[in-house]
Amino acid sequence: MTRSGENPRPAAETALVTLSIDGREVTVPEGETILAACTAADVETPTICWAPNLTPVNVCRVCVVELEGSRTLVPACSRPAEAGMQISTDSERVRHSRRMVLEFLGSANDLSQASEIADWSRTYGADPARYEGSADGGGDLPLRPEPERVDEPVRIQDDLYIRAYDRCVLCYKCVEACGDDAQHTFAIAVAGRGFDARIRTEYDAELPDSACVYCGNCVAVCPTGALQFRTEFDLRAVGEWRPDDQAVTRTVCSYCGVGCNLELHVQDERIVKVTSPADHSVTSGHLCIKGRFGWQYVHAPAFEPPTTSVTEH
Amino acid sequence: MADLHFSDAEPTASERRAVLAALSVDEASDGAVVVSHPRVVRAGMQRRKQMRHQLLPALHALQREAGWISPGGLNFVGRTLGVPPAEAYGVATFYEMFRTEAPAHELSVRHVCVDPICALAGAASLAEHLRSQGHAVHEGPCLGQCERAPAVFIQGRREPDRVPADGSGPDSLLVSVTASAPETPSLLRHMIGRDHGHSESMSMEAYRERGGGAALDAALSLGTDEVISQVTAAGLSGRGGAAFPTGIKWRAVADGEGPKHVVANIDESEPGTFKDRLLCELEPLAIIESIAVAGLTVGAEHGWIYIRGEYPLATQRLRYAIAQAHSAGWLGDDAAGSGQPFDIELRRGAGAYICGEETALFNSLEGFRGEPRNKPPFPTTHGLFGRPTVVNNPETLLNVNEILRIGPEAYRSVGTEGSPGTKLFCLSGHVGRPGLYEAPFGITLGELLGLAGGVQGTLAAVLLGGAAGSFVGPDAGELQLSLEDTRAAGTTLGSGPVMVFNDTADMSAVVERLAKFFRDESCGQCVPCRVGTVRQHELVTQIRRTGRSTEPQRELLGDIADAMGDASICGLGHTAASAVLSAMQLGLLGDTAS
Ligand SMILES: Cc1cc2nc3c(=O)[nH]c(=O)nc-3n(C[C@H](O)[C@H](O)[C@H](O)COP(=O)(O)O)c2cc1C
Ligand code: SF4
Ligand code: SF4
Ligand code: SF4
Ligand code: FES
Ligand code: FES
Numbered sequence: 001m002t003r004s005g006e007n008p009r010p011a012a013e014t015a016l017v018t019l020s021i022d023g024r025e026v027t028v029p030e031g032e033t034i035l036a037a038c039t040a041a042d043v044e045t046p047t048i049c050w051a052p053n054l055t056p057v058n059v060c061r062v063c064v065v066e067l068e069g070s071r072t073l074v075p076a077c078s079r080p081a082e083a084g085m086q087i088s089t090d091s092e093r094v095r096h097s098r099r100m101v102l103e104f105l106g107s108a109n110d111l112s113q114a115s116e117i118a119d120w121s122r123t124y125g126a127d128p129a130r131y132e133g134s135a136d137g138g139g140d141l142p143l144r145p146e147p148e149r150v151d152e153p154v155r156i157q158d159d160l161y162i163r164a165y166d167r168c169v170l171c172y173k174c175v176e177a178c179g180d181d182a183q184h185t186f187a188i189a190v191a192g193r194g195f196d197a198r199i200r201t202e203y204d205a206e207l208p209d210s211a212c213v214y215c216g217n218c219v220a221v222c223p224t225g226a227l228q229f230r231t232e233f234d235l236r237a238v239g240e241w242r243p244d245d246q247a248v249t250r251t252v253c254s255y256c257g258v259g260c261n262l263e264l265h266v267q268d269e270r271i272v273k274v275t276s277p278a279d280h281s282v283t284s285g286h287l288c289i290k291g292r293f294g295w296q297y298v299h300a301p302a303f304e305p306p307t308t309s310v311t312e313h
Numbered sequence: 314m315a316d317l318h319f320s321d322a323e324p325t326a327s328e329r330r331a332v333l334a335a336l337s338v339d340e341a342s343d344g345a346v347v348v349s350h351p352r353v354v355r356a357g358m359q360r361r362k363q364m365r366h367q368l369l370p371a372l373h374a375l376q377r378e379a380g381w382i383s384p385g386g387l388n389f390v391g392r393t394l395g396v397p398p399a400e401a402y403g404v405a406t407f408y409e410m411f412r413t414e415a416p417a418h419e420l421s422v423r424h425v426c427v428d429p430i431c432a433l434a435g436a437a438s439l440a441e442h443l444r445s446q447g448h449a450v451h452e453g454p455c456l457g458q459c460e461r462a463p464a465v466f467i468q469g470r471r472e473p474d475r476v477p478a479d480g481s482g483p484d485s486l487l488v489s490v491t492a493s494a495p496e497t498p499s500l501l502r503h504m505i506g507r508d509h510g511h512s513e514s515m516s517m518e519a520y521r522e523r524g525g526g527a528a529l530d531a532a533l534s535l536g537t538d539e540v541i542s543q544v545t546a547a548g549l550s551g552r553g554g555a556a557f558p559t560g561i562k563w564r565a566v567a568d569g570e571g572p573k574h575v576v577a578n579i580d581e582s583e584p585g586t587f588k589d590r591l592l593c594e595l596e597p598l599a600i601i602e603s604i605a606v607a608g609l610t611v612g613a614e615h616g617w618i619y620i621r622g623e624y625p626l627a628t629q630r631l632r633y634a635i636a637q638a639h640s641a642g643w644l645g646d647d648a649a650g651s652g653q654p655f656d657i658e659l660r661r662g663a664g665a666y667i668c669g670e671e672t673a674l675f676n677s678l679e680g681f682r683g684e685p686r687n688k689p690p691f692p693t694t695h696g697l698f699g700r701p702t703v704v705n706n707p708e709t710l711l712n713v714n715e716i717l718r719i720g721p722e723a724y725r726s727v728g729t730e731g732s733p734g735t736k737l738f739c740l741s742g743h744v745g746r747p748g749l750y751e752a753p754f755g756i757t758l759g760e761l762l763g764l765a766g767g768v769q770g771t772l773a774a775v776l777l778g779g780a781a782g783s784f785v786g787p788d789a790g791e792l793q794l795s796l797e798d799t800r801a802a803g804t805t806l807g808s809g810p811v812m813v814f815n816d817t818a819d820m821s822a823v824v825e826r827l828a829k830f831f832r833d834e835s836c837g838q839c840v841p842c843r844v845g846t847v848r849q850h851e852l853v854t855q856i857r858r859t860g861r862s863t864e865p866q867r868e869l870l871g872d873i874a875d876a877m878g879d880a881s882i883c884g885l886g887h888t889a890a891s892a893v894l895s896a897m898q899l900g901l902l903g904d905t906a907s
Binding site: 073105170 | 869
């Protein structure tokens with residue numbers, strides 16, 4: 001679950017604002033979001049496109065709350081908290097919009113590996129089956145057209161990670177991680193418009209031919225499994241992906257002197273995934289190809305990054 | 314920013330030339346590109362952004378030259394402007410006018426409008442006919458020529474874009490209720506009855522003879538505070554659809570720190586709307602003057618025109634007007650002798666309704682995808698390039714000229730207390746004389762239809778406000794067309810389209826097309842609108858197919874509408890269900906079953 005608890009501590013002189021969340025007064029530093037105020041008030045807020053280490057894009061709208069005086073609901077994740085705001089997080093309107101966002105996603109995407117979204121969908125009673133054909137067409141009437149879904153083949157173009165965009169909910173996190181928020185490589189962007197919008201390299205070029213430097217930062221932030229490390233993908237394919245059996249060991253990356261914290265996820269004595277804590281002061285959760293994938297030398301005699309695709313930066 | 318990575322694809326020589334010409338950049342003998350563009354945007358941005366705002370002009374040049382945005386061409390543009398290829402591709406794929414796959418032909422493309430008014434007028438058979446003649450045809454949304462439906466726009470391949478109806482057909486009909494009385498506001502006064510094919514009437518000299526330039530003189534002698542207080546006293550509200558008070562907007566920007574911008578929003582893509590096109594074609598110097606008035610009043614240095622790509626004649630005339638305004642000293646380092654610098658740059662859109670939304674417009678103009686930004690912050694503090702920005706519809710701006718001409722009291726002599734002044738109405742569909750009508754706010758719908766020669770046949774419904782508006786039934790003749798009365802009646806004037814349908818129109822087809830319009834035009838950024846517009850269209854299609862709606866279907870439509878209205882980012886999502894719901898209430902979508 002995403003939480004805003006990691007937000008930096010306010011400096012002593014930072015001004016504070018007091019607002020009301022579901023009738024409870026909370027005080028947060030000026031510049032904090034409504035989401036942070038909800039967290040401070042112990043109110044859980046669903047989020048999909050928000051992450052503590054990325055700039056809010058406020059596109060998924062699952063975090064919306066009711067703000068007194070506002071015609072529409074407002075996104076908690078990006079709207080700054082202001083003194084005197086009266087916020088409701090559990091009104092009928094809020095629950096309806098959250099349910100519909102989750103239902104819409106469920107009706108369009110394969111969410112089988114998006115466990116958080118599935119949890120929220122249960123909480124809000126989302127029923128994606130409502131959009132499927134037949135029954136309400138009634139008796140002898142023709143079936144409703146099949147609801148359009150995001151239909152994409154799995155893209156397997158290298159040994160490091162796969163892209164299964166039928167799971168992609170277009171949260172923009174990978175684009176942000178690849179671009180201004182971390183990697184500054186800009187290998188991927190949103191292309192197309194409306195329901196046909198997709199995450200793409202230019203002209204859908206294969207990853208090794210694109211600007212991608214295989215830092216894996218996009219994979220680390222993806223909330224749906226649309227981007228997945230090859231190790232996880234292969235283990236899942238044979239039914240051997242067992243997160244509950246994985247031990248996580250913290251270490252410091254030995255490739256250079258920067259001092260990135262690594263979390264090695266180990267299953268059956270093999271490293272199956274490398275992450276970095278989002279609140280780590282050096283990495284903010286982001287790594288380079290060596291930290292992210294260099295562990296393969298532990299298991300294989302020669303570690304070779306996919307040199308065909310790595311460009312000098 | 315790290316060095317950018319490009320594929321090996323190279324531009325052709327002609328693609329290179331086309332891009333360099335469009336960017337007004339030169340190529341040194343060693344192949345390096347030297348930027349000599351006269352206007353550097355000084356808004357505290359990085360170099361990347363300074364160059365990037367030329368992305369749309371560069372893509373237009375590629376499309377015209379090669380018929381598509383080729384990988385080599387895209388690489389060249391990306392290198393020249395410092396835009397990563399994945400992002401440039403993301404921008405190119407956002408617009409209706411750009412292709413990213415090689416065309417199978419060398420032809421100019423005929424865009425045929427298939428929105429409701431043109432559909433009534435036989436757009437489908439026109440498209441078929443053009444195809445059978447060997448033309449390349451692209452069927453798309455409203456082209457802003459609804460008064461002369463069915464509409465065609467030709468996107469040129471190695472030739473200028475053009476609209477066949479321009480110059481060939483009869484002039485569009487203009488009617489103004491207020492034009493005969495000099496002490497009342499009338500935007501159309503000097504446009505009616507002029508020979509518009511005659512280029513001399515477009516000269517600065519002729520414009521001055523008609524009283525042009527007076528607004529600029531008045532604005533300079535009155536000064537910022539007095540101009541804004543007159544605009545406020547006149548009760549002017551925005552004519553682009555949202556009806557926001559113009560005085561408040563201008564005050565906020567006038568109080569902001571420079572550099573600042575003024576943007577004329579001429580994206581005009583609301584189905585049923587064509588007024589801005591006619592204003593720009595018929596009195597382009599008045600548009601330029603009004604932008605200068607806005608800029609000098611709020612202390613902006615940069616003026617921009619963002620005009621939809623399907624308006625070649627209006628674009629050409631505005632460009633000519635900008636050149637004349639330069640010669641006359643209205644624009645430049647000492648604009649109109651004000652001591653302030655002010656200049657105007659024109660940008661063409663490329664086919665995307667959403668780019669009329671003000672913050673999407675900013676992103677588009679800056680060379681990013683035309684995705685709306687979350688508000689707040691508002692454009693008055695964080696607008697174009699993050700700077701304080703006035704964005705107005707051209708009809709709004711021309712009203713300021715009128716306020717300065719006759720003063721706020723005379724301005725308020727027409728219209729209602731809550732909606733002073735006149736409104737331009739775009740009449741199309743089954744009326745005797747489709748065209749552009751100027752009438753005081755508060756005129757009844759029946760009177761307006763009467764002015765336009767009455768309804769042809771038996772009235773079935775009127776769509777007010779375009780796709781983002783709502784239907785009213787045949788009994789709405791007494792409805793007063795003011796902001797407050799339409800709001801009270803649960804409908805809207807929007808930007809002024811009035812689309813009339815008689816009982817021969819297949820209304821369920823009209824509604825299905827409107828639902829399709831939103832599905833096609835959603836930018837796709839936020840979930841409620843991206844998926845909601847698709848589900849809405851699927852349901853409407855189903856209801857139409859069966860000829861009746863069931864209770865679960867109506868409930869689902871209502872649920873979708875509530876979520877889009879409440880949780881979407883921008884006005885497109887907020888209004889995407891309103892026409893469908895009103896059609897349902899009026900029984901235009903067939904019977905209701907339980
Ligand atoms: C989807 C959408 C499309 C819009 N298109 C236009 C347009 O084409 N022209 C326009 O002036 N305003 C358009 N608007 C309204 C603008 O966002 C903005 O309110 C307007 O340009 C402000 O000018 P005004 O105050 O003079 O009306 C659109 C809004 C939305 C939500
Ligand atoms: S692996 Fe790194 S460089 Fe490659 S697409 Fe993902 S974030 Fe961008
Ligand atoms: S691939 Fe993953 S991170 Fe990227 S937009 Fe889709 S769901 Fe979000
Ligand atoms: S409401 Fe629709 S058009 Fe507006 S930002 Fe969301 S997806 Fe884009
Ligand atoms: S989490 Fe707030 S909009 Fe996605
Ligand atoms: S031009 Fe066809 S509906 Fe407007």
